[in-house]
Amino acid sequence: xKLTRAEVQRVARLARLRLTAGEESELTEQLDNILGYMDxxxxxxxxxxxxxxxxxxxxxxxxxxxxxKVTNQPDADALLANAPDRDATFFKVPKILE
Amino acid sequence: xxxxxxxxxxxxxxxxxREISSSELTEAVFARIADTDDKVHAYLTLARxxxxxxxxxADERLKHDQAASPLLGIPLAVKDNFLxxxxxxxxxxxxxxxxxxxxxxxxxxxxxxxxxxxxxKTNLDEFAMGSxxxxxxxxxxxxxxxxxxxxxxxxxxxxxxxxxDQCIAALGTDxxxxxxxxxxxxxxxxxxxxxxxxxxxxxxxxxxxxxxxGPMTKDVRDAALLLQAIAxxxxxxxxxxxxxxxxxxxxxxxxxxxxxxxxxxxFFVDGMQQEVELAVNDAILKLETNGAKREYIMxxxxxxxxxxxxxxxxxxxxxNLARYDGMRFGHxxxxxxxxxxxxxxxxxxxxxxxxxxxxxxxxxLSAGYYDQYYLKAQRIRTLxxxxxxxxxxxxxxxxxxxxxxxxxxxxEKIRDPLQMYLSDIYTxxxxxxxxxxxxxxxxxxxxxxxxxxxxxxxxFDESTVLRVAHAYEQATEWHKKKPKL
Numbered sequence: 001x002k003l004t005r006a007e008v009q010r011v012a013r014l015a016r017l018r019l020t021a022g023e024e025s026e027l028t029e030q031l032d033n034i035l036g037y038m039d040x041x042x043x044x045x046x047x048x049x050x051x052x053x054x055x056x057x058x059x060x061x062x063x064x065x066x067x068x069k070v071t072n073q074p075d076a077d078a079l080l081a082n083a084p085d086r087d088a089t090f091f092k093v094p095k096i097l098e
Numbered sequence: 099x100x101x102x103x104x105x106x107x108x109x110x111x112x113x114x115x116r117e118i119s120s121s122e123l124t125e126a127v128f129a130r131i132a133d134t135d136d137k138v139h140a141y142l143t144l145a146r147x148x149x150x151x152x153x154x155x156a157d158e159r160l161k162h163d164q165a166a167s168p169l170l171g172i173p174l175a176v177k178d179n180f181l182x183x184x185x186x187x188x189x190x191x192x193x194x195x196x197x198x199x200x201x202x203x204x205x206x207x208x209x210x211x212x213x214x215x216x217x218x219k220t221n222l223d224e225f226a227m228g229s230x231x232x233x234x235x236x237x238x239x240x241x242x243x244x245x246x247x248x249x250x251x252x253x254x255x256x257x258x259x260x261x262x263d264q265c266i267a268a269l270g271t272d273x274x275x276x277x278x279x280x281x282x283x284x285x286x287x288x289x290x291x292x293x294x295x296x297x298x299x300x301x302x303x304x305x306x307x308x309x310x311x312g313p314m315t316k317d318v319r320d321a322a323l324l325l326q327a328i329a330x331x332x333x334x335x336x337x338x339x340x341x342x343x344x345x346x347x348x349x350x351x352x353x354x355x356x357x358x359x360x361x362x363x364x365f366f367v368d369g370m371q372q373e374v375e376l377a378v379n380d381a382i383l384k385l386e387t388n389g390a391k392r393e394y395i396m397x398x399x400x401x402x403x404x405x406x407x408x409x410x411x412x413x414x415x416x417x418n419l420a421r422y423d424g425m426r427f428g429h430x431x432x433x434x435x436x437x438x439x440x441x442x443x444x445x446x447x448x449x450x451x452x453x454x455x456x457x458x459x460x461x462x463l464s465a466g467y468y469d470q471y472y473l474k475a476q477r478i479r480t481l482x483x484x485x486x487x488x489x490x491x492x493x494x495x496x497x498x499x500x501x502x503x504x505x506x507x508x509x510e511k512i513r514d515p516l517q518m519y520l521s522d523i524y525t526x527x528x529x530x531x532x533x534x535x536x537x538x539x540x541x542x543x544x545x546x547x548x549x550x551x552x553x554x555x556x557x558f559d560e561s562t563v564l565r566v567a568h569a570y571e572q573a574t575e576w577h578k579k580k581p582k583l
Binding site: 007010011012017018019023027030031037038040041042043044046049050051052065066075078081083084085093095 | 197198200307333334336337399401402404405406408409416420423424425426427428429430433435436437438439440441442444445448450453454456457458460461464471473474475476477478479480481483515516519532
């Protein structure tokens with residue numbers, strides 16, 4: 001086993017995912033199996049290999065980013081239309097500070 | 099003649115000659131959907147009223163706009179991970195609920211400007227994560243060739259809709275094979291362009307270093323026409339390339355004489371269906387008969403591609419999907435505090451495969467594992483890219499099967515994630531290296547399921563990929579076969 005149940009619980013907290021006990025044990029087994037498969041990468045010595053940066057020439061040829069100019073009109077209603085909860089032109093969210 | 103069965107170029111020709119109207123064509127497509135979609139389940143949302151209004155406008159434009167795009171008046175289907183203003187977009191996930199996009203993806207805007215008619219949004223694996231369309235939070239799509247089988251994924255709805263004549267052509271997205279594998283499973287043409295060729299702005303992000311938009315069509319000419327309409331630099335996507343877009347259709351009919359076809363033994367592995375191997379070998383012979391030359395090439399790191407891909411793709415996904423927190427849009431659960439609101443909203447909103455990938459991606463990025471998994475994978479990704487750079491010194495395109503098997507049965511692999519991941523073994527290298535790759539039909543197995551041939555090209559050389567595909571298609575009849583529904 002590469003992966004313990006405690007580690008699955010740690011990762012679920014990092015990912016902000018609630019898991020049931022059943023999901024925890026199923027994921028422990030499945031992720032352990034998948035990580036076992038990933039071990040084949042250790043067959044390759046990568047000490048002198050550079051990290052991949054960009055596919056094709058993207059990023060190298062596009063050095064100039066676009067000007068930081070506003071191109072759209074403000075439309076709070078359109079942006080708030082999908083909000084789970086709102087108050088006038090604000091998103092309403094659960095309390096952050098106790 | 100069933101108008102819905104027309105290809106894009108056939109329909110466009112008839113529209114221009116005023117033999118048919120876009121309204122008739124659009125009605126025919128909706129009639130076909132009404133007849134068949136209770137079996138296929140390709141669509142998540144239909145936009146009948148808007149589509150008919152767009153068709154009417156197209157008919158007006160067709161009266162006097164002689165220089166119009168070939169897409170003018172053509173009914174198209176769109177995978178439900180493209181943002182479409184005013185048309186529900188779900189990504190086949192409960193976490194988005196009835197999300198109504200406030201803006202269009204750049205590619206959708208291009209379709210609208212060209213006068214295309216948007217029929218509806220097609221089903222997919224939730225967040226484009228899967229190879230079977232079974233991971234949709236709503237329902238699985240079925241393969242029009244055999245309703246007990248998967249249509250492939252993640253663009254399974256778009257592939258099935260094209261195959262079943264429920265649209266004239268469709269758009270999909272491809273992160274590890276999500277256009278090409280379903281195209282192969284459903285017997286249609288699917289093209290993943292070079293990374294950077296087509297804007298990703300307004301596509302719901304899965305793995306941003308590999309996601310790419312592409313056409314899914316009834317033949318190769320249609321793929322060239324649809325690519326033409328969506329390709330090009332977009333200031334809203336800093337990874338889109340500032341390169342001129344060639345005229346893809348103009349170069350289609352050029353001969354393949356003297357063209358070098360790379361064949362790699364690394365792509366003919368244990369576990370592949372024998373009929374797939376035979377069909378792909380026959381396709382290579384057919385192209386040799388047409389004057390192409392076979393070159394044996396080496397891609398020695400191919401066997402590591404699946405492991406590399408599922409580290410990088412899940413790492414990027416875990417980061418991209420952090421935005422689904424229930425605050426500004428999407429599903430929000432009732433909970434006692436903020437952290438619990440996040441955790442329960444995400445638990446209720448995400449399906450099993452999405453959770454699995456978020457967990458795997460979070461794990462490989464977490465302290466203590468980042469070097470061992472994520473950085474290791476990024477170094478081997480460099481080696482995979484270098485393999486292709488070297489191989490393309492000796493050949494112009496590389497031919498492989500699209501998938502090791504034809505479409506498997508619904509339910510067959512859903513309980514075994516690793517086996518499901520291995521269905522992408524031939525397609526993911528092109529995403530890791532950013533290369534253009536196309537799948538087209540090259541035969542059928544004994545159960546009458548379509549087999550796909552994959553053609554991988556050099557960066558930004560979609561023209562040669564399309565030319566080889568067109569030469570093969572002209573020499574065969576596979577693309578003319580239709581499923582009986």
